[in-house]
Amino acid sequence: MIISQKINFYKNVIILLLLCSGKVIAQNIDQSQIVISDNLKWSERMALSIIKRHPEAWKIDNHEAPKWDYKIGMILTAYQKLYSNTNNAKYYDYVKEYADVFIDEIGGIKKFNPENHSLDNINAGKILFDLYYKTKEGKYLTALKTLRNNFDDYPRTPSGGFWHKKIYPNQMWLDGLYMAEPFYARYTAEFEKGEKLNDVAHQFELLHKHTFDEKTDLYFHAWDESKQMPWANKETGTAPHIWLRALGWYGMALVDALDYFPKDHPKRSELIGYLNELAIAVSKYQDKSGLWYQIPNLQKQKGNYLESSGSSMLVYALAKGVHKDYLPLKFEKIANKGFNGLIKNVIKVDKNGEVHITQVCGSAGLGGNPYRDGSFEYYMSERIVTDNSHGLGAFLLAAIELDK
Template sequence: MTKADNIISKYIDSFILPSPPLSPLWNKESILYKKPPRWNYIDNCMITALLMLYDINGDKRLLDYSVKFMNAYVTEDGTIPTMNFADYNLDNINGGKNLFRLWKLTGEERYRQGFEKLWYEQIVRHPRLSCGSFWHKAIYQDQIWLDGAYMVLPFMAEYAKLHSMRGVTEDVQRQFTDMCKIMRDPVTGLYHHGYDDTNSMCWADKITGLSPEFWLRSNGWLCAALADTCEIMTDSSALRKQLSTLLHDMSSFITDEGMLLQLPARKELEGNYPETSGTLLFAYAAIKAARLGICGEDIRRAGKTAFDTVTEKYIDNSDDVPVLRNICLMGGLGGDAGRDGSAEYYLSEKVVENDGKGIAPYIMAYTELKRVQ
């Protein structure tokens, strides 16, 4: 058994499976800010990771726990009582991927009805920018955030494939293309975290509408979104090229230690630090892209090096529950005081341990390594 095998086993047995669905131990935002139980993207990231792990090891406890967890939030008719469709929050669509997977695994109608409600009650009505891309949330009008790509576009690709909806497939590809055209920096190859179509937000450049910095985890979400969508839409050469280019560009910012920084293009900046969640999202996408034939051995090796570095240097495995360090708790633009998109802002956000936004990508990257062994 490798160290990574042992870490995964400990997390499952001592941290994840014992977590009550309404108060999971990995949701540090809910714990720190005493948020009531609600449908959210963080918990659904963890369930996604568990179902990926179930796919490779067949441990029925993972499936049973995922069912128990989802049933705590989704009623028999597919309603999600703690979700408000009128929020038009792309984060809330992330769990739809798990509804697809559990429907296919169990045949339970609540899951099919759940993802159909997400489609008809939110996706069909979701506000869009003038270019046709979704607003990130109702409270962030006319804004694209990279995070949203992971939350919604693979779900749309899966829905389009299930229902043979060519127009939706084209919509998914166009939204990825818009992100590339609007938000990619031609010098670094990295993507700006946010774009404001009105150029009026405090964080937006008055000419381009772009936020000033390249935040690691947002670029990691985009990598993962592209990788997952490429797996669904296997014939999309444009998305495969976009993913390959982004992974190559990101790999150029990996430090000698094997990590990516919170602000990957600002190595000289005091206080900039190796951030694990974004590094692991890169690792997951890189290893997956190599498996899908999108990238070559150099990218697979970069992804594995990043995963191995996190395993060896950023996880304390001395106790029953491993401790994954250097996870940025959150990152956003506007809304709250101080979220101005500056380097100082991103470096001021809380750094936590054992948050789901780090553990889930660790499990996801682990499953990709296992698939090619």
């Protein structure tokens, strides 16, 4: 016992010295100290479960090395909301520790090459706004400016839409609206007097115009303005199918970007109109369970399944839309039905009280290598996983918004 006490004493002295020298920023959260009470709200139960499984946020999804990751960025925006609601420093520290893995002392972003041009690389930057405002550390502002400047020479389609990625020429995906537009809108609103809000709105306008499907009132996953991709419709350029999570990205992008459009901005009512169209349409496809199918308009086709990440995203978008007065109150009922469906059908609690989310589509896209053709069979072939970050982040946002 005495030897053990001495070891702990010297260990603590070493840690203190390292902290004072600036070599250590923060210690990993002690997993053994995390107790997940079933008296907590679902948002905190899930947030604490994630921390317990992954004391360092970059390890979510079992990454072997740190990655500036759009999915972890989504999760950590939820932790910032939780910190704002609870004032629990554990949530703030979890976000800051992730940021400080990547943002060096002069504001450089490790593993970020602006020349690679990918909208996915923008999303994690959303956590830097609140970190900058709270700490007043200039490195976060420098990193924010780096991400903002990426839009200045970002490749665009002939009609002015951001390519989803440099490796996907002339393609716009609904996913990309969430990755880029809330960040772009917040930056230009808070640092540029909103001078680029029309450009933000233009990205929504293009995808609204070109991916809308008159047969279902839903939106195809993507649009190739060049109409050259094998997956693209030769007349319209649209992807072959509607994908649930793409609808979720679209809905979340709308409600989050709208936060930064002043009430007198001429494009604000247009974006609210898009959100109402989406809300009306997806309500028609909600399953009796409260969830939505991976391909929402082909519910009875063999192999289709109720998917949890896209369902969580729609719950969040509908709930926030109501709370912000963008949507009529009736959509709160749809959101609550969806959330209750998540708890009943896909949320599992293990013997240690940890919360897990099942039935998450691991990943989906178009083109690339190996080639993804956007067929129904393709979307069904992607792995269905548990505790994937798409599902974790979307569920956290939905749970926080509904305050269950």
